[in-house]
Amino acid sequence: LGRKLNAALQSLNRAPVVDEKVLDALLKEVCAALLESDVNVKLVAQLRQKVKTKVKAALEGGADKGKEQNRRFVVQKAIFDELVQLVDPGIEPYKPKKGQSNVIMAVGLQGNGKTTTCTKLAVYYQKRGFKSCIVCADTFRAGAFDQTRQSATKAKVAYFGSYTETDPVTIAAQGVAKFKKERFDVIIVDTSGRHKQESELFKEMVQIGEAVKPNMTVMILDASIGQAAEAQARAFKESADFGAIIVTKMDGHAKGGGAISAVAATKTPIIFLGVGEHLNDLEKFSPQPFISKLLGMGDVQGLVEHMQEMATQNPDKQKEMAKKLEEGKLSIRDWREQIQNVMNMGPLSKIASMIPGLPQDLLQGSDDEASVRMKRMIYITDSMTAAELDSDGSLFMEWGKDGKPTGLTWRVTRVARGSGTSVREVEDLLCQYRMMANMAKQAGGKNGWLQAIQKMQ
Ligand code: GDP
Numbered sequence: 335l336g337r338k339l340n341a342a343l344q345s346l347n348r349a350p351v352v353d354e355k356v357l358d359a360l361l362k363e364v365c366a367a368l369l370e371s372d373v374n375v376k377l378v379a380q381l382r383q384k385v386k387t388k389v390k391a392a393l394e395g396g397a398d399k400g401k402e403q404n405r406r407f408v409v410q411k412a413i414f415d416e417l418v419q420l421v422d423p424g425i426e427p428y429k430p431k432k433g434q435s436n437v438i439m440a441v442g443l444q445g446n447g448k449t450t451t452c453t454k455l456a457v458y459y460q461k462r463g464f465k466s467c468i469v470c471a472d473t474f475r476a477g478a479f480d481q482t483r484q485s486a487t488k489a490k491v492a493y494f495g496s497y498t499e500t501d502p503v504t505i506a507a508q509g510v511a512k513f514k515k516e517r518f519d520v521i522i523v524d525t526s527g528r529h530k531q532e533s534e535l536f537k538e539m540v541q542i543g544e545a546v547k548p549n550m551t552v553m554i555l556d557a558s559i560g561q562a563a564e565a566q567a568r569a570f571k572e573s574a575d576f577g578a579i580i581v582t583k584m585d586g587h588a589k590g591g592g593a594i595s596a597v598a599a600t601k602t603p604i605i606f607l608g609v610g611e612h613l614n615d616l617e618k619f620s621p622q623p624f625i626s627k628l629l630g631m632g633d634v635q636g637l638v639e640h641m642q643e644m645a646t647q648n649p650d651k652q653k654e655m656a657k658k659l660e661e662g663k664l665s666i667r668d669w670r671e672q673i674q675n676v677m678n679m680g681p682l683s684k685i686a687s688m689i690p691g692l693p694q695d696l697l698q699g700s701d702d703e704a705s706v707r708m709k710r711m712i713y714i715t716d717s718m719t720a721a722e723l724d725s726d727g728s729l730f731m732e733w734g735k736d737g738k739p740t741g742l743t744w745r746v747t748r749v750a751r752g753s754g755t756s757v758r759e760v761e762d763l764l765c766q767y768r769m770m771a772n773m774a775k776q777a778g779g780k781n782g783w784l785q786a787i788q789k790m791q
């Protein structure tokens with residue numbers, strides 16, 4: 335999906351003019367890619383309509399006055415925003431708080447990855463200083479408690495279950511009561527997801543829910559079941575009103591679009607993605623970075639985390655950089671420094687996907703080829719003056735009386751000539767920088783997702 339969406343956006347960059355025909359062709363490509371990865375037909379139709387309306391409104395508002403670059407940006411942003419809307423129901427999921435017991439109950443059909451995910455969650459929270467444990471309330475499957483015991487032992491988290499008790503409600507209540515008394519912070523309740531009859535399964539979940547009063551119920555959805563994910567989520571939502579979704583098996587060939595549709599159908603946020611069978615194969619999910627990465631536009635959050643890790647090596651420099659990123663004050667010079675850092679770090683392909691604004695096709699081919707392309711970006715910035723490098727790119731724009739950009743200045747031509755690249759390449763680089771700077775700004779702010787994430791840790 336990512337490769338196709340990125341290819342569609344790249345073709346936008348190559349189109350000499352951005353008119354309605356180009357927009358229609360682009361939307362057709364984007365929609366085809368979404369449908370192919372199992373996103374609900376209705377949602378796709380809505381997205382197409384919304385993007386068209388938005389672009390039209392923006393262009394009538396004067397964004398088309400100048401050069402094509404502005405129109406391109408408007409189109410790109412509209413598509414980006416609408417894709418984010420797809421995976422963002424606008425609801426804040428529950429966040430475990432320290433110093434109290436947070437009960438999390440996992441529901442979902444058998445085989446979706448509940449037991450695996452429960453352990454991953456316990457490890458995730460344990461790493462962040464929450465005393466975590468697992469209660470196995472699956473009495474349906476014979477080996478269920480053994481599975482929990484083994485994986486919990488491997489993960490070094492506490493667990494509770496029984497070989498003899500057959501009532502899942504009793505076990506759940508006992509386990510949660512025991513761990514609450516022992517002052518555990520995060521208590522995860524794993525359920526069976528199977529019964530002789532479906533209605534019995536839902537009844538059992540309701541009863542377990544009443545017994546343990548979860549702070550958050552999480553639906554575990556398997557990405558590999560495609561479009562069926564939506565119906566499954568709807569059915570569960572009715573009886574076990576879950577407040578968050580975790581999508582598992584995103585590492586396989588799963589298309590993931592079914593899970594995206596499930597978010598819209600149940601208006602419930604995704605909080606994590608399962609990306610493998612190992613204990614650490616759990617990725618935090620946030621709409622903006624997810625779509626950004628999908629489109630090859632980088633992952634500010636991943637980048638910040640990476641920079642924080644690097645901060646231990648070169649504390650002062652990196653701290654300053656992280657601060658700038660948070661405040662949305664990253665200049666072209668800072669951005670270039672990040673690209674250079676990445677080039678020195680290697681292996682390129684792994685880290686470069688996190689750098690905002692690096693188009694995905696930059697990373698295709700071998701690491702050597704990718705580094706040649708990154709070097710071209712450095713050449714371009716090498717031809718900029720100090721003032722240009724320290725700017726936020728606005729020096730390269732012509733500005734109208736209404737404060738909106740109307741075109742690009744002679745500086746672009748000068749930089750292209752000086753670096754032995756083309757005007758188009760310089761334009762592309764500026765556009766990517768602008769996209770990144772915008773996202774960084776949104777990530778900063780008091781209510782930005784960056785703040786939300788940092789509060790959680
Ligand atoms: P449950 O029946 O819902 O408890 O599902 P399990 O946790 O037992 O998982 C079912 C199977 O899916 C197991 O073989 C897991 O290893 C596998 N699985 C779970 N999550 C993931 C994931 O994110 N990626 C992959 N590749 N496999 C997973």
Ligand code: MG
Pocket residue numbers: 448449450472478525526
């Ligand atoms: Mg299980």
